[in-house]
Amino acid sequence: MKKTCILVTLLCLFSICSYSQKRSQSITKRNIPAIISKEATIVLNFLDLPGRANEKSSWEVSYELRIIDRKSSIEAAKAGKLKQMSIQEEKVGDFIAKGSFRKENISQATNRKVVLKIPLDEKIREKLKNAQKLRQSFLFYGLAIVFDGKLKKNIFVPLSWVWQYEVYPDAKFGMDFKIEQDTSEGGYSYSRTTFLPEKLPKGYFVTSSPSN
Amino acid sequence: MKKLVFLITLMFQFPVFPQNAALKTTPSKVLTEREQKILLQKLQAVSMVTKTAGEATFWEDKKTAVEAMADAADLLWEENANQSAKWLTKAWNMIDQISETKKDEKIREFFSRSDKSGLQATVLKVAYKHDAELAEKFLKQLTEREPDEKRDKGAFDDKTVRSEQLLNLALQALETNPGLAFSLAERSLADGISFSLQNVLTSLRQKDVNLANRLFDAALARLSTPDEAQILWGYLFKSGFTFATNSHGEMILAVNPNQQNLPAVAQTNPQRAKNFLGAAYQTFFIRPILLDTTENKRRAENTWILGNQLTAQYDKYAPELAQPTKAFLLQLQTQLYPNRQNQPAKSDSRLSNLPKDATKEETYEALIADLEEKADNETDPIAKKLAYIKAALSTKPEDYKRGKSIAGKIEDENLQEDVVSFVLYRAALHFVKKKELETAEELLPQIKESLRRSVAKIAVAQVLLEPKTDKKIEQSQIDFEKQRAFGLLGDVQRDLKNEDASLNLVKTLFGATAVSSKFDKAQGLSTLEQTVQMINKLDKFNLKDASAPKLGIDLSATSSATIASPRIGFGFANAIEPLVETDFEQLASIVERLAAKETRGVGRIEAARWFFQKNKNLLAKLNQ
Numbered sequence: 132m133k134k135t136c137i138l139v140t141l142l143c144l145f146s147i148c149s150y151s152q153k154r155s156q157s158i159t160k161r162n163i164p165a166i167i168s169k170e171a172t173i174v175l176n177f178l179d180l181p182g183r184a185n186e187k188s189s190w191e192v193s194y195e196l197r198i199i200d201r202k203s204s205i206e207a208a209k210a211g212k213l214k215q216m217s218i219q220e221e222k223v224g225d226f227i228a229k230g231s232f233r234k235e236n237i238s239q240a241t242n243r244k245v246v247l248k249i250p251l252d253e254k255i256r257e258k259l260k261n262a263q264k265l266r267q268s269f270l271f272y273g274l275a276i277v278f279d280g281k282l283k284k285n286i287f288v289p290l291s292w293v294w295q296y297e298v299y300p301d302a303k304f305g306m307d308f309k310i311e312q313d314t315s316e317g318g319y320s321y322s323r324t325t326f327l328p329e330k331l332p333k334g335y336f337v338t339s340s341p342s343n
Numbered sequence: 344m345k346k347l348v349f350l351i352t353l354m355f356q357f358p359v360f361p362q363n364a365a366l367k368t369t370p371s372k373v374l375t376e377r378e379q380k381i382l383l384q385k386l387q388a389v390s391m392v393t394k395t396a397g398e399a400t401f402w403e404d405k406k407t408a409v410e411a412m413a414d415a416a417d418l419l420w421e422e423n424a425n426q427s428a429k430w431l432t433k434a435w436n437m438i439d440q441i442s443e444t445k446k447d448e449k450i451r452e453f454f455s456r457s458d459k460s461g462l463q464a465t466v467l468k469v470a471y472k473h474d475a476e477l478a479e480k481f482l483k484q485l486t487e488r489e490p491d492e493k494r495d496k497g498a499f500d501d502k503t504v505r506s507e508q509l510l511n512l513a514l515q516a517l518e519t520n521p522g523l524a525f526s527l528a529e530r531s532l533a534d535g536i537s538f539s540l541q542n543v544l545t546s547l548r549q550k551d552v553n554l555a556n557r558l559f560d561a562a563l564a565r566l567s568t569p570d571e572a573q574i575l576w577g578y579l580f581k582s583g584f585t586f587a588t589n590s591h592g593e594m595i596l597a598v599n600p601n602q603q604n605l606p607a608v609a610q611t612n613p614q615r616a617k618n619f620l621g622a623a624y625q626t627f628f629i630r631p632i633l634l635d636t637t638e639n640k641r642r643a644e645n646t647w648i649l650g651n652q653l654t655a656q657y658d659k660y661a662p663e664l665a666q667p668t669k670a671f672l673l674q675l676q677t678q679l680y681p682n683r684q685n686q687p688a689k690s691d692s693r694l695s696n697l698p699k700d701a702t703k704e705e706t707y708e709a710l711i712a713d714l715e716e717k718a719d720n721e722t723d724p725i726a727k728k729l730a731y732i733k734a735a736l737s738t739k740p741e742d743y744k745r746g747k748s749i750a751g752k753i754e755d756e757n758l759q760e761d762v763v764s765f766v767l768y769r770a771a772l773h774f775v776k777k778k779e780l781e782t783a784e785e786l787l788p789q790i791k792e793s794l795r796r797s798v799a800k801i802a803v804a805q806v807l808l809e810p811k812t813d814k815k816i817e818q819s820q821i822d823f824e825k826q827r828a829f830g831l832l833g834d835v836q837r838d839l840k841n842e843d844a845s846l847n848l849v850k851t852l853f854g855a856t857a858v859s860s861k862f863d864k865a866q867g868l869s870t871l872e873q874t875v876q877m878i879n880k881l882d883k884f885n886l887k888d889a890s891a892p893k894l895g896i897d898l899s900a901t902s903s904a905t906i907a908s909p910r911i912g913f914g915f916a917n918a919i920e921p922l923v924e925t926d927f928e929q930l931a932s933i934v935e936r937l938a939a940k941e942t943r944g945v946g947r948i949e950a951a952r953w954f955f956q957k958n959k960n961l962l963a964k965l966n967q
Contacts, residue, residue, distance in 0.1 A: 187757070193725035209637045211589070219729060231724045274725055278757040283792075285758045287897055314881040316893050318845040 164300045167256045170248050171196060171227070173271065174305030174326065175290065177243040181312040181319065184238050185280025191233040192290065194273040196249055198258060199224030201266040204293075216291035218274045227255055227269075251302065259296060267296045269304065277310060279319070286310055288321050299328050378965060381958055384927050388954045391931065391947035392418050396430050398944060405441045406458060407941045409434045410887070413466045414948045418955060420473040428477060435466050435481055453497045453589075453597070457504045464511040471516065471523070485509075486530060498587040499597045501537035510539035514546065521550040529561055536562050536571035538597070541585060544578045545602045559615060563622050569645035572623050576649070579609045579616050580656060588645055613660055620661040623653060628664075628671045634678060647675050711738055715749055728753050732896060735762055743770035743786070760791055765896055768795035775802040787831075794847050795894045797835045801854045804828035804835075805911050808862060825862070832859050836870065844880035847892035852877060854892075854911045856918035867922055871933055874918070879938040886945040889914025916949050923953040 175192065182188040195218065199207070207213050207223040216222075228249045234242045251259070258267055273290030294304045305326040313320050374382070396415035399408040412434035416427035438459055463485065470478035485508060501507035513527035528543045540562060548555035559578065566572060570587055577585045583602030589595050609616035628650060632643040650672040657665035693709035701709075714737055718730030731753045738746035746766035753759040767790045774783035783803050790796040807828035811821055835855050842848050852874040860867020878884045889912045911917065922930050927950070934946035955962065 189757075191725060191755070193723050206637075218723070218726060229723070233724075276725060276728065276755070276758065278755075285761050285897065312843070314844060314846065316846040317897065318843065318847070 167259045168251065168302040169256070170250050171269065171302040172304070173247040173249065174303075175245045175247070175273075175275075176305065176307045177237070177275075177277075178307050178309040180237075180277060180279050180310040182279040182281030183243075186236070186238075187280035188237050188278060189233065189235045190237060190243075190275050190277045191231065192245070192273060192275045193218055193229075193231040194247070194271060194290070195222065195229040196227040197222060197224035197270040197272070198227055198255055199268055199270055200258070201268070204268060213270075213293070215289070216270070216272050216293075217289070218272050218291075222270070222272055224270045225255070225258075227251065259302075262296050269294045269296065269299075269302070271304070275308075279310065282312065282319055284317075284319065286319060286321065288323070290323065292323075292325055294325070298331070301329070303328075374965075378961070381961055382965065384954060385958075385962060387928070387931060388951035389419065389422060391934075392951045395944035395947045398940065400433065400437075402941050402944070404883075404941045405437055406462065407885075407945060409437050409441070409462045410465060411941075411944050411948055412437075413462075413469045414952065417469045417472065418948070418952060420469075424473065428474060431466060431470055431474075431477065435463070438462050438466070453499050453595070457507055460504050460508040460511055463508050464515060467512050468515045471520070482527075498589050498595055499538045499585065501531075501539050502535040503537075506531040506534040506537045507539070510537055510543055513543050514539065517543070517546050517550060521547060521554055525551075525554040525558055528558055532561055532565050535567070536565060536574050538574060538585060541574045541578045542599060542602070545582055545599075545605065548608065556612070556615065560618075563619060566622050566626055569627060569642065569649040572619075572627070572649050573652075575619055576652065579612075579619055580607050582607065586648070586652065588641070588648065594648055609656070609660065616656065616660040620653065620657055620664060623649070624661075624664045624668060628668045632675065632678075640679075643675060643679055647672060647679055650675070707739065711745065711749075715752075718749075718752070724754070728755060728758060732758075732762055735766055736896070738766070740769045740773035743767060746770075762896060764790050764792040764795055765894070768792070768799055768894065771799040772802055775799070775806055778806065780806060792894070793838045793842060794851055794892060797838050797851050798854065798892060798894065800831040800835050801851070801858055801911055804831040805858045807831075808858065828858075829863075832866075844877045846881065846884065847894065849874055849877050849881065849884060850888075850890070850892040850913040853915060853918040854913045857911055857913075857921070860918070860921040864922060864925055867918075868926060868929055868933070871918055871922070871930075872936075875933055875936050878942060879936075883939065884942055886915040886942060886949060889917060915946065916953065919950060920953055923950065924957050927954055 173194075173196070177190055180188060203223065204213065212221065212223050230247070232245060234245070237243050258265070271290070271292045271294070273292075275288040275290055277286045277288055278284070279286060288308060288310070290306065290308065292304070292306060296302070303326075306323050307326070308321060308323040310319055310321045312318060392415045396412050399411040399415075402408040402411075412430040416431040416434070420427040441459055441462065463481075467478055467481055467485075470481055485505065501510060509527045509531040513524040513531070516527065517524040524543065524547060528540060528547070531537055531540065540558075544555055544558055544562075547558060559575070562571075562575060566575065573586050577583065582605040583599040585597045587595055587597070627646045632639060632646060634640045634643055650668060654665065654669060654672070657668050692713045694706070694713050697705060697709055711734060714730070714734035718727055718734050721727040721730050731749055735746045735750040738749065743766050747763050750759055750762040750766055753762060767786050771783045771786040771790065774780070774786070780803055783799070787796060787799055787803070790799060804827075807824040832855060835851075839848060839851065839855075852870060856867050856870040856874060859870060891913050919930055930950055931947070934943060934950050937943040937946050
């Protein structure tokens, strides 16, 4: 497998290194919109898998959306609670919503893309209004079980991610992911890439690194 | 004549070593045909090693190059010590060019062994075997370096890269040189008490009790953290066991199966147990701990865990310290868990409501029932599936019917089939280990996943083909068992024919070769050729990796650990070992068909290694 997976790293994202702390402090006015979105949109885009054309292939996802302020997230990171963000582990932050779905016939592109519209209630929107002071991030705990009909394997793809509100002020998030056949022990590998925000706030930039 | 031409050709092709090799064998006496053949094969083996060591310097894969040069030096030291020392020095210097490979995320939390340290131990081992002066020179360079604090340490990692290297080497030296092992382990203490020290201490004790006592005392003098105390606790009170806490603050346990059933050292050496408890008391249980930072809180939690673990030992070996330690722990508990005070644990789980004298069986039943009930009550569909997987995998391998029944509740046909197949595979290997072959064979057709089924079949075939020590067994019975075994091996070949190339497939094919070539060389060579073709389809393959194929459930990092490992080796060495004596030339020719130069080089060295090993006595005789 020779591919270049663009690993998008948004600077300051739960980084506790002094460099990023200093950098984020230099941003005097955060990118908080005047009108707070009434819903969060999460797009899960399953780009490809070896058994895409196989009628037995399917994917199923369980997810939970939460919100957390920066101070709590640093504490959680120090305590190792944001390391793997498994859906089975103790979750941090405040609950927003949870759900699950299953898709079959995934040779059709429409069955490989899911758009989740999650309403944000008053309590959550209040937090977002105050994000100027208490910086907020959305925590997405997600796990996909993919059955690849060609590989005849059940593949677990972690979909958990952290999106910082000031980088995504419209509360629209998403990720692409794919599975590729290779010659490793398991016979496959997966990669994930988050969507970039439409416009990056001042002081943020995107780094990318090639990985195989 | 043909052989002579071949010999001359080889000598022209590889002029560095063969000359020496030829000189070492003095054919002044009349050699038998077999001896002549062995001498020719020896020249071929020497040339294979020499060629590989020469090429290795230019390989991109420096890790494999270091191993190859160290192996080459080891194999040909007797032939040419000067050249071998040069290879070894080159290998040693090349280690600095190696960058650490990224470790598996799931494993890294427990262990993250350094590649460099393993390679340095490999080179040092060869040096110690052949040239102690050179070894000391390497070791001096190593110990004079600044300790390299390990980043992203796993819970069971050694303190520093340096201590890992020293302890790794100590373990390798234990068998032949306990004094050296002691000295190396003692030097590792400069960086603190490392996880591997317990293994060294326990193994050293079996060789030399006095040295083990001295090493323990030296370690005790350096005791400073609760995790260090856990290492010494295991050595004294529960051999092979080490507790630690992971990044979530949960208690985790590492067990060394080779040492877990040894009698406790404390029983025969109560004074050392008392010394340890005294030192632990002075270090951990008299000074109050502030909980102002995350680090201090973690240390306090570790101290509390250690203290509770030691209370029974204080009662027995140091009763005068038992009361003050308990008082300290109570105080610490109040600080750490203020809400836990006077609140008896309320739980409806069967496990927590078991009486204290519950049997192992009752405990097992309660555990499985709890896990199954938890899964039944889970509402999230994926979490529910994961909970059923956990419950099914928690059953004992022999209790596969229970495991299968729990897995049957997974509402996903493919996942259910995967888990059932794993549970049956695990059970089959368990019954093979117990020599209950009929039960194992009954399960084979039910294992739907082909690699798992193949490995289980190879394991059964291996036992069926084992030499029979019971003289009462009739020849007809032996023949019938052979027939069954060959039938199973034939199934494996058919089953795997259409499988896509993967590491697991190659390992399984090596396992099949290892078993079949003991009884049918032609079949063995044919399977080996098939395997080489598969290897050529992979990006890379380590011919030295003899571990069993990993056929666990993907999500469960620990599922593979619940499998009884079949005794068949799944490495290249296991596959070629039965073929070296009879078919060395064909084997060498198959090895040359490996496409990647590094893989081909390792293949040559492994083939040569087995050749020298198998013909050790004859070669020694011919050298006289």
